[in-house]
Amino acid sequence: MTTVSTRRHRLGVRLGALSVGQVVSWGILYYALIVAAPAIADETGWTLPAITLAFSAGLIVSALSGILVGRWLDHRGPRLIMTAGALIGAVGLVVVSAAPNLLVFTVGWLVCGLAQSAVLYQAAFTVITRRHGDGRRRAMTILTLAGGLASTVFAPIVAGLLTRLDWRATFLVLAILLLVLTVPLHWFFLEHDWTPLPPPHPDEHVHHVASVVRTRRFWALELSMLSLAIALFSVTLAVIPLYMEKGLSYELAAWALGLLGAGQVIGRLVYVVLPHRSAPWVPLATTSGFAVVLLGLMALVPGPPWLLIAIGMAAGAVRGAQTLVQGSAVADRWGTRNYGSINGVFAAPITAITALGPALGPVVAAGVGSYAAMALIMAGFGAVALVSARFS
Template identity: 70%
Template sequence: MHVGATEQAVAAPLVRGRLGLAALAVGQVVSWGILYYGLIVAAPVIAADTGWSLARIALSFSAGLVTSAAAGIVVGRWLDERSPRSVMTAGSLVGAAGLGAVSAADDLAGFTLGWVIVGIGQAAVLYQAAFTVIARRYGDGRRRAMTVVTLAGGLASTIFAPIVAGMLTVIDWRTTFVILAVALIVLSTPLHWWSLERTWPARPPATPDDDVHALRDVLRTRRFWMLELAMIAVVAALYSVTLALIPLLGEKGITYELAAWALGLVGAGQVIGRLLYVALPHGTAAWVPLAATAGLSAVLLALIALLPGPPWLLVVVGVALGAVRGAQTLVQGSAVADRWGTRSYGAINGVFAAPITAVAALGPALGPVAASAIGSYASMGLLAAALALVALVLARFA
């Protein structure tokens, strides 16, 4: 009895209950704010200082995000099998090292290498890593915990965008990234170290009645691949339009200022969508939430493509799209656990999330490329609506 109690004490985090969840949420705010939104705010300043084009800077950033998607496969397995405390703490340190490399880069190759290093750190500290911890720690209570964490993550841009912008008015971008790297170490590393489990408690042996599926067995199922394709389709549809909202609304005669406000309100919509998601009953079949977000996406994407105005209505539709996108984050986070349980969540979710994260990483380019190919942003919106309909059909088999 004494040994078992000791093992439980070692496995438990030093910060428990609501404080443990709060620490995880604050870690997401800091990590998203520094490792993701810092570059989005700083990109124009970097372009002006270096002469590098915004497109090339964005591609360097995307290289890091794609790296994050690939690294997430390995990180998911580590989080299942090893110490979440050491994995996420190391992720913060690697992310900070990457920002240091970014600040010192003399050319685009070095700049891109820095973001690749940052991407490895992102894989160990952003949503997918946090979702793995939540799935193991909270079990059936994971939906509310995921909602709390993603609501906090949604505030990252609100908090850090003005901070980074303010820093860039008084110091150069290189010094700004050095300060952000130090802030990441000071703020997030202690949170991860003191609030996360040193080891997971030992799990009981599997029995025939356990909802336990090894990764190789899950990958052999049609259900997994239907889920994967449906999720990729709906994410591509939502990201291609919401990230291109400014030029899409500009085609309809809306001013840049109002279109920029509409884009900002998409973020507010995401918070609303996540709150609605957790408030709804979740006793339905696992495929229903995905089908609902895909169906709503198809309707709203068609509306924003076809409606000529008035401006206030287009803004409302944009906010609604943000709400669906916010709910979709939670649908994705819950998808693996809802179908295959939490025992191998990290390994399965790592493989599942990698291509979705890669598509999201390419999101800023998807809309403009499609619009250029087919002639207009409105046509691109209709194409995205059709893609969401494909996701709706696939969802029924997921």
């Protein structure tokens, strides 16, 4: 009994350390740039699209390097790779802060992309899946709820620093914070290596990357999740111009965006308390179905403002659930052995497309003439996700 209690305490401490690490890592390596971009543009003369493109390039590096990080985590454990990721992130931020031109600024974010692959959700999901086994959904929910607080915590911190320091000094301070806060968490509280898994049961089929990616099921899952990510991120990240197009003031549209973020928390809580005894494709199909309806409503409903905000919150809940559906997708279909390797390949295209999310909605809206038309097109992507989910 004592052994069971001790193990639960140890798991709780490790999950707490991992969750705090997510708050700090997301806040500094992701949200800080979004907050600071206008100040950087004002001080340097670089355009906002160019600054965003540099950041997106780092996210694409994160998607690609995540494949190798997943393999490492499968075989060697999280402590070394996640500690190294925090160190690399600090170095990348120092390069960003000292960048004399846009090229070096971009190089700094490419280095930060390497760090993101080792410390953000995909790496943490691999750790949780191996560590918590059948209890992974609850642990993933706790982790993502913590990660969801990152913007709430760090947006005011970054904004406050920018009122007292220039953007270069701000990113230097953030580099120090990342180093001081996350390196000890990862080094002292995460596993140095993994206890070898017991030999597979004679009836257990062990899946590997090479065999999984040759299946129709994998590609149906990839198509479904990729289409869903395109649909949700393009519309929800463009909710301010979409709602301003429908007559809301900038301030009210900004409130709608903030409440959409709160909806993500609700969606994750709802997801974890629902029963999960259905076939693995059902949660994905359900999430996609809700996305089709809600994105269609965001496109077609003209008002009033309270209704648009409520629809946006519901869409945020779907986006919050989508994070957990994605995190569980590989383990639900192919088990937890080699999860890191398989999930790294699976998640790379999704991470890459979400890197383009901030730009994708506005680009499509410019092409089709309005944000409402863009949202309707993205509802169509949700329909593609719904159909392909059935074959996953």
